[in-house]
Amino acid sequence: MKKVLWQELRRTEFEEAVKADAIIIIPVASTEQHGNHLPINTDANCCSTIAQRAAQAIDEFPVLVLPMVxxxxxxxxxxxxxxxxxxxxxxxxxxxxIATCVHTHGFKKILFLNGHGxxxxxxxxxxxxxxxxxGISAVGYDYWNISPATExxxxxxETDRGFIGHAGELETSLQLYLQPHLVDMDSAAWTSGVCGNPSVGSRQKGERIVNAAVGALVKMLRDYHSGKLEEGLTIWRPDVSDEQKNQFRYPRYSGD
Ligand SMILES: [Zn+2]
Known part of the structure; x- marks a missing residue:
């Protein structure tokens, strides 16, 4: 497997990555309580895993993942x-x-991938x-808020209507897939500090969500590298079509 972790590179490898216009992912999450049934590294684990798998999946240009914040x-x-x-x-x-240091070393494409609401x-x-x-431009997304992972x-x-919540159905599913040895399903019930219904979490759901999140992130990284993403984000430009503006509408909101 190729190296995608920032901390594993040597100085000369950073120079090569700059020449190849590498994208740098800064994964940002939290260390916080996740109910009685999930470990406190839930957000960090989900976010860094998705970032690393997406970086591994891209061969056309380098994607490097910084140590987790x-x-x-x-x-x-x-x-x-x-x-x-x-x-x-x-x-x-x-x-x-952190972003300023990355930029100082010559990297122009920086993504904050967030794992905590x-x-x-x-x-x-x-x-x-x-x-x-x-004077540094960077993009930022929540891993659960990149289409088509959201869909x-x-x-x-089944119960949380696609809302990532907190220690509910979806995060419990993610952890049953990624770190099952740290999950206590006997205590997977709503309590103070939980948002959603953890009892219906499953490993299968978690695997589907991770695969979808990685796929969506790969697509977004390719668009970022090609320039398509930033073109779409420049919504005030008169030459950007309404269709493009709608495509990159943010934040998402569903009133149902
Ligand atoms: Zn969480």
Whole structure:
């Protein structure tokens, strides 16, 4: 298997990756309570696994995955044991400095792949700050919010209607597939700190979701490398069609 982990490369290999216009994935998640039945590394494990599998699946250009940013913004989980959160400005500054270092080494394509809902608005805002104050453009997505993975989650879901939730049906399924030895299904029930219905999680659902998320991320990375993604994001340009604008509409919202 080729090397996709940033920390395994030598200096000369970074120079080659810059020449090949590599995409750098910064996986960002959390260390936080996930009910009584899931490990606290659930978000980090899902996010880093999906990032690494997508990077491995692409041969046309290099994709490198940074070491996981294992703590994020989780003050709302601190009432339960195990949670490690950063303060708001510390988190923003941490992400800014990591991305700035990556950019300083010559990489122009940077993706924040997020695995924790509490990080989502902060990553969106810090990307604007990063662009305005450092002149660095980066894209950012939640792994569950990349089409067509989102549609697959809706199809797989029996009770949580495709909503990633928190320690509910979908995250429980993901962990039954990725880290079954760390899941205690005897205590998989709703309790404070759980959003969704963990009892209907299954390994099969988890495998389908991971495969869909990896496939969607691969497609997005190819579009990012070719320039198609950023063209679509430039929605204020007069030459971008309504169809393209709709394709990249964000954030997603479904009122049903
Ligand atoms: Zn989670």
């Amino acid at each position: 294992w703590t994020g913004f989780s003050p709302h989980h601190m009432e339960h044991p195990g949670t490690i959160t950063l303060k708001y400005h510390t988190f923003v500054e941490l992400l800014t400095q 509490g990080n989502t608005p902060i990553i969106s805002a810090m990307r604007i700050k990063l662009s305005a104050e450092e 697959e989650m809706e199809a797989v879901s």
